Amino acid sequence: MVDESDVKKALNGREHPLSITLAIGCLKVLFFVYDVITYIPFKIFADPAAKLERSKRIKAEPENTSTDAVWTNVHAKNGLLTSTFEGIYDLGSQWEECVRRYGDLPCMGTREVLKVHKEKQPNGKIFEKWQMGDYQWRTYSQVDKRVNMIASGLASLGQQEKEPIILFAETREEWMTTALACMKMNFPIATIYATLGEDAVEYAINEVGAKTIFTSETLISKVKKAMSNGASSIENIIFFDSVDPASRGESVDVSLPFTLLSFDQLLSRGEPHPVPIRAKKDDLALIMYTSGTTGNPKGVMISHGNIVAATVGQGFSINLTSNDRYIGYLPLAHILEVCAEMVGLTKGVRIGYSSAQTLFDRAPKILKGEHGDCWALQPTLMACVPAVMDRIFKAVIDEVNANSEIFKELFKVCYERKRLRYEEGYSSFLLNKLVFNRIGKLLGGNVRQILSGGAPLSPETQRFMNICFCCPVVQGYGLTETCGGGTIADVDDLSTGTVGPPLPCCEILLQEWAEAGYSPKNTPPQGEILISGPNVAHGYFKNEEKTKEEFVSVNGKRFFATGDIGEFREDGSLKIIDRKKDLLKLAHGEYISLGKVETNLLTNPLIDNVCVYGDSNKSYLVALVVPNQKNFTQLAEKAGADTSNFEKLCVDKKAVEALQKELSSYASAKLQRVEIPQKLFVCHEPWTPTSGLLTEALKLKRKNIEKAYRKELDELYK
Incomplete structure (x- = not known):
């Protein structure tokens, strides 16, 4: 769950003078008076208790209590859904x-x-x-x-x-x-x-x-x-x-x-x-x-x-x-x-x-003074991948940081106020009108639901988007092999970090992975996610060997083995907690989830991209970092580094040490010490699909990155 410290760090939180303290105090008094006045109307017309009840309701259940129990959406108890229009299957x-x-x-x-x-x-x-x-x-x-x-x-x-x-x-x-x-x-x-x-x-x-x-x-x-x-x-x-x-x-x-x-x-x-x-x-x-x-x-x-x-x-x-x-x-x-x-x-x-190049007013291909596609279309629904969401998050943070100290501090107070009220089941009509609707105009002003898929979305980014864009941000989970279908979070779920219950067209089995300690017998139940249902693909084109390897039979039922590790909450919502291929054992025997570390570090405004690397014979992690040029340059200036040449700046000892210190401090509240990279190499060139270092869905091509930066990784471990 995101707390106030997350936003404070992103907004360069620091002690503030008396004038700002008084302004914050007055704002909190106004909030208290507003709460007293609106308590009864909220109770009658928008009961927060009812919202909390909808948020926590059971969404999926296992068919029995055995370790190979299949979890099914509560709306699919009488059978999985197979068609939108009755009798139509093509x-x-x-x-x-x-x-x-x-x-x-x-x-x-x-x-x-x-x-x-x-x-x-x-x-x-x-x-x-x-x-x-x-x-x-x-x-x-x-x-x-x-x-x-x-x-x-x-x-x-x-x-x-x-x-x-x-x-x-x-x-x-x-x-x-x-x-x-x-x-x-x-x-x-x-x-x-x-x-x-x-x-x-x-x-x-x-x-x-x-x-x-x-x-x-x-x-x-x-x-x-x-x-x-x-x-x-x-x-x-x-x-x-x-x-x-x-x-x-x-x-x-x-x-x-x-x-x-x-x-x-x-x-x-x-x-x-x-x-x-x-x-x-x-x-x-x-x-x-x-x-x-x-x-x-x-x-x-x-x-x-x-x-x-x-x-x-x-x-x-x-x-x-x-x-x-x-x-x-x-x-x-x-x-x-x-x-x-x-x-x-x-x-x-x-x-x-539309395209990512023309989506917003400040998108790369939009002529200065012209409007992006969101302004022209005013969509009510949009889908995002986490890489795009992280960019929006950082863009809003940068916009806020560009304002005066008093604006930043008041924004933080308003953000924290709305976050608390949101998690208690309340709507913040006044704050939306005065503060957050202005941010929502970045997406056209009418978006009422944002869907996130393709990769894990950090809870921090999810909650920030919830609050600043005044609409639910729901995660989904699925793969090409499951036709994009696996789970979608309930729009009434007020929590973060979950990808929701199984869709009513499929069912999910958690399979034990004993080596890493994941088992359906655990509390909560954990294991590799296997998906079955009419949405599961036929296999791989001209690749029977790979098809047999990843499409498996369990108790006579055909499943796709995802390689992702999940756990089910009490309400039947699934949480992605690891990935087999991203799991690394360090020299002292600790298992580290590289994806988890990267997801947490990516929310820092100093970073545009990061690839965490570990040598199983060593006791610590290192990282390759693509910095945000503007924010990294500002940090380096404060550290006394020469910022006249960005390529040289990325290897400047003062600048790299300042970045290492900032990231270690930022990550300390979310990660264990062994999960925080101890050394960094700062890359001056961005990673793109064209360079072969990212997929077209903007995921890391980990092996390609390791190969491209083999010399630098070896140096970090010397």
């Missing part, structure tokens, strides 16, 4: 039912790019700044016409049922429209991240063996490179136009020895009339390539029935109506975004497409 039919129900409602929207300004930097790099217009919308019926045109257009190219098609592009309306067409026609879709390197793209194309690939105009060169290196199955390349109206067509070489069509040209080959749905429940819908923290990406085989089941399970846990607006900006090559959009479509939600 995605083409599910989409047609959405069109039947919501035909005239807005469905998908894209924001017009009016002009791209190219700004040359002193180092020679070109930064793009976009001038953007409004969202342009298509209704469900209009989208369906385009879906049918794509489907019949692909048939005209000779595409056959069950032949895979590759989607290698960034998140945009055309991606999902194409996917829906393929799902109707029973063309399995192989997804490849737009940010994957050339080797990984070539590997995926070769393994799939598809003859048709959809890509973006700017990515045609990567496809051509893969083809020249031996990826020879491709016969048709269909590209989505560049978002920059001034550069459209620049990347297109019409003399290529294969069919090259723009998306509009493909549409013109098709017909808007309905096409017959060919897919069945067990047919392959996706070959989804995981971003891969080690080695080549794995293709997960996901059926129509898997996605339909995951959609109903997740949709059951998220309260949505046709009045909601969802902002789609996470990679559609990631199961989290695919399922989030599928859930939205079954509820009649409108999806406005």
Whole structure:
């Protein structure tokens, strides 16, 4: 649980003068008077006791008291949910039912790019700044016409049922429209991240063996490179136009020895009339390539029935109506975004497409003085990965720290006041109106629920987002192999750190891992998380050995072994406490969770990224740190270091020692002494998917990082 010290540390907490003390005292008196006046109205109209009761209610239970008991959502006692619409188990039919129900409602929207300004930097790099217009919308019926045109257009190219098609592009309306067409026609879709390197793209194309690939105009060169290196199955390349109206067509070489069509040209080959749905429940819908923290990406085989089941399970846990607006900006090559959009479509939600580069007013590609996509769309629901949430958290902290001392101190008092009231079941209408609604405008001002998935979210960041954005921040847990479905926290749960109960489409078994002391016999029950249900994928594409290794049978039931360690709370909510691959035993026999240490350190404003490393023959941890340039430079100045050259600053002894001291102090309240890294190496270059040090979901590629910094890690242990 987050306490006041967490925020004080982040906000450079220190002793304050008498004037600020008096101001804080007056504010607390006002809070007391407000509490007295509003006690009875709260009791009548927003009873906090009722909120606390909803928060603590039982959400899942084991089927019996044995050690191999399966935990099931209380809403699935009569059987697991398998479909949103009765009798519909394929995605083409599910989409047609959405069109039947919501035909005239807005469905998908894209924001017009009016002009791209190219700004040359002193180092020679070109930064793009976009001038953007409004969202342009298509209704469900209009989208369906385009879906049918794509489907019949692909048939005209000779595409056959069950032949895979590759989607290698960034998140945009055309991606999902194409996917829906393929799902109707029973063309399995192989997804490849737009940010994957050339080797990984070539590997995926070769393994799939598809003859048709959809890509973006700017990515045609990567496809051509893969083809020249031996990826020879491709016969048709269909590209989505560049978002920059001034550069459209620049990347297109019409003399290529294969069919090259723009998306509009493909549409013109098709017909808007309905096409017959060919897919069945067990047919392959996706070959989804995981971003891969080690080695080549794995293709997960996901059926129509898997996605339909995951959609109903997740949709059951998220309260949505046709009045909601969802902002789609996470990679559609990631199961989290695919399922989030599928859930939205079954509820009649409108999806406005965006990107991490244009999401906020201060996003990298937004022209100064222009507004980001959140301002234009004003979403009511958004999904985030923890890396994005941590950036938002730090951005708000930096904004507060840029103000006067009295503002910072009063903000801390208001934050702590709202935190206490929140955990007691109260709403803070006055504080929201006067303080926190201003912060909420960063996300458009209308967000009523934020979903976090893809990696563990620190309790500190979760609570901070809860309070500052005036809406629930709920964690979910799942993997590509479980079609993104596993658990989602209850929106009424006021606690932090839990990923919630099993979805009503699946069930969870905790399996003993005796070596590390995790057992269902423990109190609370602990163990490796195994997930079973209709949302569990068929296995790995062309990799039977890996399929047998990770998809296991327990008491005659098929489970996916996640490698994550969890424990169940009394209310049936799951908490992720470790990961097998991230667990390290030091020389004195202590088990250390590297992920836990990194999650805690990442909330410090001095850090943009961190990889903790341990040698089993040593008694302490070390860490590779990517600092926040602005905050690290300010710290170094106070330590007396020369800050004129950032690369040199990162190896400056005074600066590194100051950072080590700050991080040790910051972590001391959350981590045991043996968990705190004793030595640091400060990296001057950020880690990115392009550099091969992060996955496309922004997770650490631990082995790649260790290899890249082998010399530095060895030096830290000398």
